[in-house]
Amino acid sequence: MRTFALAVCGALAAVSVRAAEKDGADAYIARIRTLSAHVADGTMETRRTTAALLRGMGEPVLQYLEAELKAPGAERRARAALVLGEIGSPDALPLLLGALADREAIVRTRAAAAIGKMGKGETAEEIALLLDDADDGVRAEAARALGGLGASRFARKIESLLSDPSEKVRLGALSAAGNLGDRAAVPAAVRALDSPSAALRNAAVIALGAIGDRSSLPQIRKALADGDQWVRASAASALGMMRDTDAVPLLEKAAGDESPCVRGAAASALGGLGSTGSIPVLCALLTDRRASGFAILGPYRRTEVRDEAAEALGKITGDSRGFSRIADPAAREESLQRWLEWCEERSRTPTATPRS
Numbered sequence: 484m485r486t487f488a489l490a491v492c493g494a495l496a497a498v499s500v501r502a503a504e505k506d507g508a509d510a511y512i513a514r515i516r517t518l519s520a521h522v523a524d525g526t527m528e529t530r531r532t533t534a535a536l537l538r539g540m541g542e543p544v545l546q547y548l549e550a551e552l553k554a555p556g557a558e559r560r561a562r563a564a565l566v567l568g569e570i571g572s573p574d575a576l577p578l579l580l581g582a583l584a585d586r587e588a589i590v591r592t593r594a595a596a597a598i599g600k601m602g603k604g605e606t607a608e609e610i611a612l613l614l615d616d617a618d619d620g621v622r623a624e625a626a627r628a629l630g631g632l633g634a635s636r637f638a639r640k641i642e643s644l645l646s647d648p649s650e651k652v653r654l655g656a657l658s659a660a661g662n663l664g665d666r667a668a669v670p671a672a673v674r675a676l677d678s679p680s681a682a683l684r685n686a687a688v689i690a691l692g693a694i695g696d697r698s699s700l701p702q703i704r705k706a707l708a709d710g711d712q713w714v715r716a717s718a719a720s721a722l723g724m725m726r727d728t729d730a731v732p733l734l735e736k737a738a739g740d741e742s743p744c745v746r747g748a749a750a751s752a753l754g755g756l757g758s759t760g761s762i763p764v765l766c767a768l769l770t771d772r773r774a775s776g777f778a779i780l781g782p783y784r785r786t787e788v789r790d791e792a793a794e795a796l797g798k799i800t801g802d803s804r805g806f807s808r809i810a811d812p813a814a815r816e817e818s819l820q821r822w823l824e825w826c827e828e829r830s831r832t833p834t835a836t837p838r839s
Contacts, residue, residue, distance in 0.1 A: 511543060512543075512547060515537065515540065515543065515544055515547045516547070518533050518536055518537050519537065519547075519548070519551075519562065519563075519566045520562075521533040522534050522537065522565070522566045522569050522570075523562045523565050523566060530569055531569075534566070534569035534570050534571070537566070537570050538570050538571070538572065544570065545567075545572065545574055545575060545578075548563045548566055548567050548575070548578070549563075549578055551563035552564065552578055552581070552582055557585075557587035557589055557590055558589070560582065560585060560587070560590045561587070561589045561590045561592075561593045562593075564579060564582050564590060564593035564594040564596075564597050565593045565596070565597060567579055567597055568593070568596060568597025568598070568599075568600045568601060569597075569600070571600070571601050573601075573603075575597075575601075576598070576601065576603055576606070579594045579597050579598050579601075580594075580598070580606060580609055582594035583595060583598075583609055583610070583612075583613065588616070588618035588620055588621050589620070591613060591616065591618070591621045592618070592620045592621050592623075592624045593624075595610050595613055595621065595624045595625050595628045596624050596627070596628060598610060598628060599624075599627060599628025599629070599631040599632060600631070602631070602632065603632070604632045604633065604634065606632070607629060607632050607634035607636075607637065610625050610628050610629055610632070610634075611625070611629060611634070611637050611640070613625035614626060614629075614637070614640055614641070614644065619647070619649035619651050619652050620651060622644065622647070622649070622652045622655070623649070623651045623652045623654060623655030623656075624655060625655075626641050626644055626652065626655040626656045626658070626659040627655040627658045627659055629641065629659055630658055630659025630660065630661070630662035630663050631659075631662055633662070633663065634663075635663050635665070638660075638663050638665045638667070638668075639667075641656050641659045641660060641663070641665070641668075642656070642660070642665065642667055642668055642671070644656035645657065645660070645668060645671040645672075645675075646671070650680055650682070650683060653675070653683060653686075654682060654683060654686050656668075657672060657675065657683070657686040657687055657689075657690045658686060658689075658690065660672065660690050660694065661689055661690035661691075661692070661693035661694055662693065664693065664694050664695070665694065666694060666696050668690065668694065669691065669694060669696045669698065669699055672687045672690045672691050672694070672699070673687070673691070673699055673702050675687035676688065676702050676705075676706060681709075681710075681711035681713065681714060684706070684709060684711065684714045685711065685713050685714045685717050688703060688706050688714055688717040688718050688721055689717050689720075689721065691703055691721060692717070692720060692721025692722075692724045692725060693721075693724070695724070695725055697725065697727075700722070700725065700727055700729075700730070703718050703721050703722055703725075703727075704718070704722065704727070704730055704733055706718035707719060707722075707730075707733050707734075707736075707737055712740075712742035712744055712745055713744065715737065715740060715742065715745045715748075716742070716744045716745045716747070716748040717748070719734055719737050719745060719748035719749045719751075719752045720748045720751065720752060722734060722752055723748075723751060723752025723753070723754075723755040723756060724752075724755075726755070726756060727756075728756055728758070730752075730756075731753065731756055731758050731760070731761060734749045734752050734753050734756070734761075735749075735753065735761055735764045737749035738750055738753065738764045738765070738767075738768060739764075743771065743773035743774060743775050743788050744774075744775050744776055746768060746771065746773075746775065746788045746791075747775020747776055747786065747787075747788045747790075747791040748775070748776075748791075750765055750768055750775075750788065750791040750792045750795045751791045751794070751795060753765060753795050753799075754791075754794060754795025754796070754797070754798040754799060755795075755798065757798060757799050758799070759799060761795075761799070762796065762799060762800075762826075762829070763830075765792045765795050765796050765799075766792070766796070766822075766823075766826035766829070766830070768788050768789060768791070768792035769789050769792050769793065769819060769822055769823050769826060770789060770823070771787065771788035771789050771792070772787050772788070772789060773787060773788050774786070774787060774788075775787060775788045775790070775791055786808065789819060790806075790808055790815075792822075793806045793818065793819055793822050794806065794808070796822060796826075803818075804818050804821045804822055804825065805817070805818040805821065806818035806819065806822065
């Protein structure tokens, strides 16, 4: 009887262990599902931090997402492709390459974007096949991905997309041309500056700045007066990237723009150009707490106009005065205060040269 009782207890224990293991596995999958949703639907900061968590959870994550890529719903498959791109595991590449042939355009688009994000240049041939896709979103993302991969052998094909009927495709082609540094795309990008679409004008300015062909400088300077704030900000950044010292007076004027993103971009550009004559303009921005954009450096956070001004002053004078974008708030405030005191002292002695 005792032997029978022990056997029953042993069997019940085994069942309990299997049930516990199943409950644990179910909970683990539920956690993966929840984190994947945060990656797909969260802010940039949430997406980055959550993708890092999933990356550390190993093989079960890839198994779950592989299954999701075979799900009946296109949105589920598209979400899985997006999450795989954010995680960036090399083991995900075969799964994403397979998704390039998905029957739904949204999945092909997300898969191309994911592969481009992973920077796997050996996949360029497969992505290039999508440049002739019937869906404009797929063509656009394929061009953008190829640009990000530096696949210059497809530059001519991408150039042909600069005149595509779809604005979405032209945007992707401009992005690619900029990343590839394709000088042959400059005429089309300059023409796009006259587009009624602010998005196209902005993409054109960004592309021209990245390409760096100085023949386009007059058109980029003109874009500083564009009616759209993002175009003006991109123009300021482009002029700084191209080291257009003749644009310093225009950039100093842009530092007083009504839009904080333009003021921040102008301040950054002036810092790169290094003119000591711009110091008073930059000093005037040290109390500007408006958001000028977002720092993609860790930790991800809002960047203020005064941050751009302080960093620019550091470049011009050769002394950061302890300022760092990623410093803790107290240290950042202390360094900004040092800059304010320096500017005030300098204003009382206008003939003084910048101190390092």
